[in-house]
Amino acid sequence: IVHDDDVFGYYFYRAGRLIDRYNSCPDFNRAIELNPKVVQFYKNRADAKRIAGDLAGALVDYDKVLGLKPDWAEAYNNRGFVKKNQGDLDGALADYDQALNLKPDLAATWNNRAI
Numbered sequence: 327i328v329h330d331d332d333v334f335g336y337y338f339y340r341a342g343r344l345i346d347r348y349n350s351c352p353d354f355n356r357a358i359e360l361n362p363k364v365v366q367f368y369k370n371r372a373d374a375k376r377i378a379g380d381l382a383g384a385l386v387d388y389d390k391v392l393g394l395k396p397d398w399a400e401a402y403n404n405r406g407f408v409k410k411n412q413g414d415l416d417g418a419l420a421d422y423d424q425a426l427n428l429k430p431d432l433a434a435t436w437n438n439r440a441i
Contacts (some may be wrong), residue, residue: 351375365394369401376408384408399429407438 354371361367372387388405391398406421418438425435 363394365391365398368394369398372401372404376404381408381412385412397428399425399432399435402428403432403435403438406435410438 351371351374354367354374357364357367358371368387368390372384372391375381375384375387385405385408388401388408391401392405395401402421402425406418406425409415409421410418422435422439425432426439429435
């Protein structure tokens, strides 16, 4: 049995991508249940929820991601995107600013700020 977090997480991530992203959440849930300290598992589930339109669920998971890894610029960008789509423009701009403070060359964040 493989217990390497990267390999294990990749298995569940791939399982999620091979089927409908949102319906893959049980796989992400299981990965989190087995190892709740792996931030990538929450990020994968947040991305799946965001893509499926479950913005409230995605926001909860992005909050968890940033609680575990507060220096992840891409997670701030993604959370900002969710907030923008929920109508929280001030919150979105704050997240985009934080993403750019951490990683000034993050092109996706500059794009998201512009739209």
